[in-house]
Amino acid sequence: MSFLMTGSWEFLPSTYGVQLLLPDLTPNVGLWWYFFIEMFDSFRNFFLGVFWLHLSSYVGGLTIRIRRQPLFVLTMLLGIFAIFKPYPSISDTSLFLGMLPLYQHVFPLMSYTFIETSIVLYATLLGPAFYHLWIYAGSGNANFFYAITLVWSLGWSLLLADVLFAVLRDEWEVERPEMIGKEIKQI
Numbered sequence: 001m002s003f004l005m006t007g008s009w010e011f012l013p014s015t016y017g018v019q020l021l022l023p024d025l026t027p028n029v030g031l032w033w034y035f036f037i038e039m040f041d042s043f044r045n046f047f048l049g050v051f052w053l054h055l056s057s058y059v060g061g062l063t064i065r066i067r068r069q070p071l072f073v074l075t076m077l078l079g080i081f082a083i084f085k086p087y088p089s090i091s092d093t094s095l096f097l098g099m100l101p102l103y104q105h106v107f108p109l110m111s112y113t114f115i116e117t118s119i120v121l122y123a124t125l126l127g128p129a130f131y132h133l134w135i136y137a138g139s140g141n142a143n144f145f146y147a148i149t150l151v152w153s154l155g156w157s158l159l160l161a162d163v164l165f166a167v168l169r170d171e172w173e174v175e176r177p178e179m180i181g182k183e184i185k186q187i
Helices: 002-006 011-021 032-038 041-065 070-084 090-109 113-137 142-175
Strands: none
Touching (some): 002 011, 011 041, 032 041, 041 070, 070 090, 070 142, 090 142, 113 142
16 A cells, blocks of 8 residues: 555565564563663674564464464464564553453463462553653663563463463363363373
8 A cells, every 4th residue: 555655665664674673672561672782783683583483483383282273372372472572562462461351261270360460460560660760760770671571571471371271271171071170280
């Protein structure tokens, strides 16, 4: 559409190139900015490839393992992208949280909801405070803000793992009705 209106492909670097090549290292709730600030420029392209490979590696594994529930695979990928994409926003997390109630039947099978909720609330409340102390007040530093983004990512990662385990447990109980409610041992 932009090409038809302007007759030029100049919009590509400004839209998709920003996401793929990470030219702006402005602090955000993502995990990439701090890593790429600390890195030598000669390794930048290699680690861009590694980070994108890491992000894309979830697609195949989840699609193969949970092939009977493609909507759940999409929900999990939305959650993974909300954690690991270069410039995540609250809308990415909101989209994942909006899809999560589709699987409320597996919520009783989740084990650590209190811990996950506590971690996410902790990071949600302290994140803006640490950002303000670092950027505006000048009394904090990047390490405080990056640490709270790590805690934020940890909370969402635990939630994703817990939901994934609950769905796999539900799938297992559907295949083996005699095992409903019995203890399972993870190896």
